[in-house]
Amino acid sequence: xxxxxxxxxxxxxxxxxxxxxxxxxxxxxxxxxxxxxxxxxxxxxxxxxxxxxxxxxxxxxxxxxxxxxxxxxxxxxxxxxxxxxxxxxxxxxxxxxxxxxxxxxxxxxxxxxxxxxxxxxxxxxxxxxxxxxxxxxxxxxxxxxxxx
Amino acid sequence: xxxxxxxxxxxxxxxxxxxxxxxxxxxxxxxxxxxxxxxxxxxxxxxxxxxxxxxxxxxxxxxxxxxxxxxxxxxxxxxxxxxxxxxxxxxxxxxxxxxxxxxxxxxxxxxxxxxxxxxxxxxxxxxxxxxxxxxxxxxxxxxxxxxxxxxxxxxxxxxxxxxxxxxxxxx
Numbered sequence: 247x248x249x250x251x252x253x254x255x256x257x258x259x260x261x262x263x264x265x266x267x268x269x270x271x272x273x274x275x276x277x278x279x280x281x282x283x284x285x286x287x288x289x290x291x292x293x294x295x296x297x298x299x300x301x302x303x304x305x306x307x308x309x310x311x312x313x314x315x316x317x318x319x320x321x322x323x324x325x326x327x328x329x330x331x332x333x334x335x336x337x338x339x340x341x342x343x344x345x346x347x348x349x350x351x352x353x354x355x356x357x358x359x360x361x362x363x364x365x366x367x368x369x370x371x372x373x374x375x376x377x378x379x380x381x382x383x384x385x386x387x388x389x390x391x392x393x394x
Numbered sequence: 395x396x397x398x399x400x401x402x403x404x405x406x407x408x409x410x411x412x413x414x415x416x417x418x419x420x421x422x423x424x425x426x427x428x429x430x431x432x433x434x435x436x437x438x439x440x441x442x443x444x445x446x447x448x449x450x451x452x453x454x455x456x457x458x459x460x461x462x463x464x465x466x467x468x469x470x471x472x473x474x475x476x477x478x479x480x481x482x483x484x485x486x487x488x489x490x491x492x493x494x495x496x497x498x499x500x501x502x503x504x505x506x507x508x509x510x511x512x513x514x515x516x517x518x519x520x521x522x523x524x525x526x527x528x529x530x531x532x533x534x535x536x537x538x539x540x541x542x543x544x545x546x547x548x549x550x551x552x553x554x555x556x557x558x559x560x561x562x563x564x565x
Contacts, residue, residue, distance in 0.1 A: 259547065260544060260547050260551065261544050262539075262540040262541070262543040262544040262547070263540075266522050266524065269519070269522070270522075287551075287554055287555060287558050288551070288554075289496075290496035290497055290499065290554065291500050291550060291551070291554060293496075293497055293500075294497045294500035294501060294504075295519045295520050297497055298413065298501070298520045299413075299520045299521065299522075301409070301412075301413055301416070302409050302412075303408065303409055303412040303426060303429060304422075304426075305426050
């Protein structure tokens with residue numbers, strides 16, 4: 247590019263009379279390697295303009311507004327809670343209602359109940375003999391300490 | 395208008411909005427906030443957006459107004475940036491000069507310009523808008539914009555020459 251041309255363009259540039267295409271010519275000239283020494287002082291200026299135009303916004307802008315999004319979340323959450331509660335109640339009822347059979351005759355029922363209770367107490371009494379030893383300990387303790 | 399259409403509409407100028415906001419507010423975080431704010435406002439206008447012949451110009455005007463409001467509300471709260479608030483100003487200057495990071499210098503110089511000139515420089519020299527578009531965004535006439543732009547460019551040149559000749563020239 248001719249030197250004279252650039253100087254004319256520069257003068258026009260500082261008077262804000264250049265068009266976009268002329269400004270692009272200036273940019274091109276100043277980003278090239280062979281800039282004349284007395285014009286070097288303008289180089290950072292145009293360099294910065296090009297540099298600054300390339301800057302981009304890093305973070306993403308959430309366009310979905312929160313106001314729209316929130317009800318859906320709460321609806322989903324309430325459905326989840328509802329399902330949880332309902333299924334829990336259903337499940338518990340089933341467990342309680344499980345049919346174990348029943349007796350129609352009260353006398354038979356009494357006999358069966360007694361049998362069941364006897365069986366239970368039988369199991370409770372197992373191992374009671376081994377606890378008897380504790381009494382021996384108590385005896386000898388009383389012998390030694392002679393209390394009251 | 396649905397979200398995808400809105401994103402397609404705004405994505406070409408989203409970064410321009412961000413850069414304009416950053417030019418005025420300087421901090422990246424605040425510029426991001428401003429961009430978000432502008433986009434949310436645009437989204438809330440959704441239906442009426444189609445009526446504007448240039449959404450981009452409208453968005454840029456909104457950004458400009460929003461940032462100026464931000465600056466105004468901050469100026470009331472904050473300490474004013476006066477030279478004597480910084481004790482080691484000259485020291486810093488010398489150090490920066492030694493670094494020779496001239497692109498940073500240009501940025502610093504631009505950020506010291508009055509807000510209006512900063513806006514115009516940003517839109518003309520960085521985003522390369524036509525004068526007619528800038529006139530719409532700034533709500534000013536073209537001649538006034540040319541005058542302000544010329545003034546801004548000349549003061550950048552002046553500052554750059556001063557920095558180049560620092561320590562060589564006699565004061």
